[in-house]
Amino acid sequence: MCSSWESLVATFALVAVYATGCNTVPAEKFQACQRELQAGQEEIQRIEKQLSEEQETSRSLRSQLAKARGIDQSFMDALVTPVKIELERMSGGYDNDGKFGDDGIVVYVQPIDRDGHVIKVAGSLKVTLLDLTNPPDRREIAVYQFDEPTLRSKWYGRLMTHHFTIHCPWPAGKRPMHNKITAHVVFTDKLTSRSLTAQGIYKVTFSPEGVAASAKPIK
Secondary structure: OOOHHHHHHHHHHHHHHHHHHHOOOOHHHHHHHHHHHHHHHHHHHHHHHHHHHHHHHHHHHHHHHHHHHOOOHHHHHHOOOEEEEEEOOOOEEEOOOOOOOOOEEEEEEEEEEOOOOEOOOOEEEEEEEEOOOOOHHHOEEEEEEEOHHHHHOOEEEEOOEEEEEEEEEOOOOOOOOOOEEEEEEEEEEOOOOOEEEEEEEEEOOOOHHHHHOOOOOOO
């Protein structure tokens, strides 16, 4: 589960990103930027509240199942399972057609155990792409779901890196209007049913033709 501290860190990271673009603009634009930040925080809080409720239900069911099977908590604690996920720093926009401009977001997801090691574990994954500069009813760009067999096929473990490679292409006819995109990732461990979250904000590029056909990207 994403702790209160992790949520606070994520919020401060979001504040820092927006503040960087707001501290050199006129007052009215600064206020507009602050409103966008507040709206973005509310959207992320909504997603995390929904996840928290789902996790509470999962914990209750998991506890009931463990008791029915005669499994105590010490046994569960001894298992090697992920306690958090991280998005590898190379995550961001990707080009799929060889033409200028990104065609979507790729996230490299790393499950981390209690000893700080990246581990390959079975589970499912959900990625939500958000354009937080948009009005509330248009912030969600797309949601991508990966079941256990599909996610297993996305694992890459060679040389100096180990991760799930998750490509999230722009939906047909729904390319983002702005070039800072938030990826909210939820990994659900199959063994424990625990859901772990991470998020990143990525700057993407668009072709000149694409920019002219939509809103001007933020800087």
